[in-house]
Amino acid sequence: MKILVINCGSSSLKYQLIDMADESVLCKGLCERIGIDGSKITHKANGGEWSEEVPFPSHTEAFMKVVEMMTTGEGAVVADKSEISAIGHRVVQGAEFFTKSEIVTDAIIDKIEEIAPLAPVHNMAHVQGLRSAKKVFGADVPNVVVFDTTFHQTMPPKAYMYGVPYEMYEKYSIRRYGAHGTSHRYVSMAAAQYLGRDDLKMVTCHLGNGSSISAVKNGKCVDTSMGPTPLAGVLMGTRCGDVDPSVVTYMEQKLGFHGQEMADYLNKKSGLLGISGISSDKRDVTSAAAEGNERAQLACDMLNYQIKKYVGSYAAAMGGLDCVVFTGGIGENDGSVRAAVCEDMEFLGIKIDLEKNKVRTGDITDISAADSRVKVLIVCTNEELMIARDTKALVEG
DSSP, X not given: OEEEEEEEOSSOEEEEEEETTTTEEEEEEEEESTTSXXXXXXXXXXXXXXXXXXXXXXXXXXXXXXXXXXXXXXXXXXXXXXXXXXXXXXXXXXXXXXXXXXXXXXXXXXXXXXXXXXXHHHHHHHHHHHHHHHHHHOTTXXXXXXXXXXXXGGOOHHHHOOSSOHHHHHHHOOSOOOSOHHHHHHHHHHHHHHHTOSSOEEEEEEOSSSOEEEEEETTEEEEESOOSSTTSSSXXXXXXXXXXXXXXXXXXXXXXXXXXHHXXXXXXXXXXXXXXXXXXXXXXXXXXXXXXXXXXXXXXHHHHHHHHHHHHHHHXXXXXXXXXXXXXXXXXXXXXHHHHHHTTOGGGXXXXXXXXXXXXXXXXXXXXXXXXXXXXXXXXXXXXHHHHHHHHHHHHO
């Protein structure tokens, strides 16, 4: 079975074709600037890479080009699109309506569109992708949706409710939903398998341009740092993370911002970028800090400190801690973050080997010190494979 995994943004379409016989990636690529001048596709397969500028008025044309790249020329990996058995789609927000992955129906697409106000940029892009995929591949090819939020549906009300009037939850579904659930699910399962235990109290740290942290007890999420949107939690590339709501209203008064202007300020101009004044990319901020830039150093210190606080608070919430997992672009590649988060955490049983922390040795790397009571792992996330596995399971029934 060959499964096409899709992640649609408002102006982008990421894809991977996975052969489920051995879970190998046959090809992958990215369609950029959909609906914008200068659109192009980058396709990787058979050890090569091809880029081509091509007009993409909509996601439908992007899908058509993906099919062309997969079936013709040097980057071909299948003879015809009929070899694709199913399509798995990442969907950011499923709210409380979706507690598991689902085979797509028109009613499901309509519901994803209905709850789009909870993730307006992401969900509407997913809807476009779903409708375009059905148009290009036909009704006989099943589509499956895998939601970022479903892994977090096991949180108890005490974790997902906010201290605002209850009618806000009843009328407008305001509660904590979380994000990156497919990644948290994948790495927590991989860590449990690696350690040979299911009864683990684990904190999984998905750290990248967007970051979220989850408390996972016995394989189920019991708390997570992001809220109804991906703005809450720790400092991120351009997002502020947790902040006193009164700070927001005060800034609105001072800046004269309202509504979406304020949302954009918190989502796109804050975080590492806003504090450092250098960049939203952690690598750039780290380099600037190493050269003596005090604001860049402050941004690094704030991020490390906030992650550390989440690890400690989630250990308290679970009544102990067996494992900490680092994943995502920063979590997998930035040893300075891992070292800073784990520093002075021996009281909690966390102690890492600083030499092991310097080199990632595979998909899973154990960087725990020999006398650490808590295992500390780097686990390379694979959301696409998780989506493909869900798709295969549902299609095979």
